[in-house]
Amino acid sequence: MSKLELQVFTGNANPELARHIVEYLGIPLGDAYIGKFPDGEIDVKINDDVRGSDVFVVQTTCTPVNESLMELLIMIDTLRRASARRITAVMPYYGYARKDRKDEGRVPITAKLVANLLVTAGVHRVISVDLHASQIQGFFDIPVDHLYATPVFFRYLRELEIPDMIIVAPDAGSIKMNRAYAREFKTEYAIVDKRRLGPNLAAVYNVIGDVQGRNVVIVDDMIATGGSIAEACKIVKERGAKKVYVCATHAVLAGDALRRLDDSPIEKVAVTDTIPLGDKKSRHDRVRVLSIAPLLAEAIRRIHRNESVSYLFNGEFLPPL
Ligand code: R5P
Numbered sequence: 580m581s582k583l584e585l586q587v588f589t590g591n592a593n594p595e596l597a598r599h600i601v602e603y604l605g606i607p608l609g610d611a612y613i614g615k616f617p618d619g620e621i622d623v624k625i626n627d628d629v630r631g632s633d634v635f636v637v638q639t640t641c642t643p644v645n646e647s648l649m650e651l652l653i654m655i656d657t658l659r660r661a662s663a664r665r666i667t668a669v670m671p672y673y674g675y676a677r678k679d680r681k682d683e684g685r686v687p688i689t690a691k692l693v694a695n696l697l698v699t700a701g702v703h704r705v706i707s708v709d710l711h712a713s714q715i716q717g718f719f720d721i722p723v724d725h726l727y728a729t730p731v732f733f734r735y736l737r738e739l740e741i742p743d744m745i746i747v748a749p750d751a752g753s754i755k756m757n758r759a760y761a762r763e764f765k766t767e768y769a770i771v772d773k774r775r776l777g778p779n780l781a782a783v784y785n786v787i788g789d790v791q792g793r794n795v796v797i798v799d800d801m802i803a804t805g806g807s808i809a810e811a812c813k814i815v816k817e818r819g820a821k822k823v824y825v826c827a828t829h830a831v832l833a834g835d836a837l838r839r840l841d842d843s844p845i846e847k848v849a850v851t852d853t854i855p856l857g858d859k860k861s862r863h864d865r866v867r868v869l870s871i872a873p874l875l876a877e878a879i880r881r882i883h884r885n886e887s888v889s890y891l892f893n894g895e896f897l898p899p900l
Contacts, residue, residue, distance in 0.1 A: 665704065672707075799828075
């Protein structure tokens with residue numbers, strides 16, 4: 580039997596990231612046409628022979644999220660019908676993840692719906708980074724490699740050499756992630772406690788922990804509207820924090836997010852390239868984009884060779900910043 584060939588294709592959501600990944604892997608990007616019919620329906624043609632191959636499709640499901648997702652589903656369908664041996668969806672940002680449970684009546688669980696759609700289309704495996712909720716892995720009955728951007732941010736923070744550092748979780752949901760940072764930098768962590776005292780009352784913010792005179796690093800999985808980060812920044816400043824740094828994996832940056840960041844007394848905001856920033860980046864000179872491409876490329880290489888992916892959690896493979 581011939582050797583299983585590794586091939587990487589990309590949709591239109593973040594082709595630059597895919598190009599960095601294949602550069603790191605030292606292979607060409609797969610040749611595919613992902614366009615549209617005149618009525619807006621998505622049209623796909625895979626131009627390379629994929630019969631019997633180990634195929635990875637890089638497609639982050641960010642804005643325009645419905646289009647990104649549909650492109651991914653159609654690409655998977657195409658590859659399956661073209662007899663690819665194994666198809667892995669590389670979704671650095673897993674969109675529709677916020678609805679991961681029914682927290683009130685008559686609402687969907689879109690994270691599960693997306694999982695069902697991917698499997699129905701024919702995917703065999705999924706790779707994602709900093710899922711909004713870890714339990715999304717369990718929405719699939721196929722292997723899911725959940726990678727963390729922590730090695731990339733650890734290296735960045737080490738380079739900054741921030742004195743008197745304290746890690747701050749902007750909400751209770753991100754405590755686990757923040758605890759890992761505190762452990763790595765042998766420092767303490769604090770938590771922003773947000774409480775809504777009534778349906779029509781504004782939320783009240785409190786800080787559990789002492790940030791007085793400390794340089795704060797706020798860690799979150801995403802910046803969507805920027806509301807959580809802006810509020811966390813405001814309250815830690817009120818409690819006497821010196822400089823405030825932010826590390827957030829997914830730069831969703833919806834609506835007024837950039838204005839909110841601009842208006843907040845943040846020293847630096849580090850995000851990754853799971854979502855392309857395009858010209859948004861040039862509007863905010865404090866934003867630093869760290870590439871997640873080496874992490875994803877190494878994961879692809881290891882999965883292709885049937886090697887352990889846990890090795891990626893220590894970051895030793897990362898090239899210098
Ligand atoms: C919350 O569960 C998440 O970890 C983020 O804090 C949140 O989704 C960010 O959203 P926004 O930027 O709109 O506050």
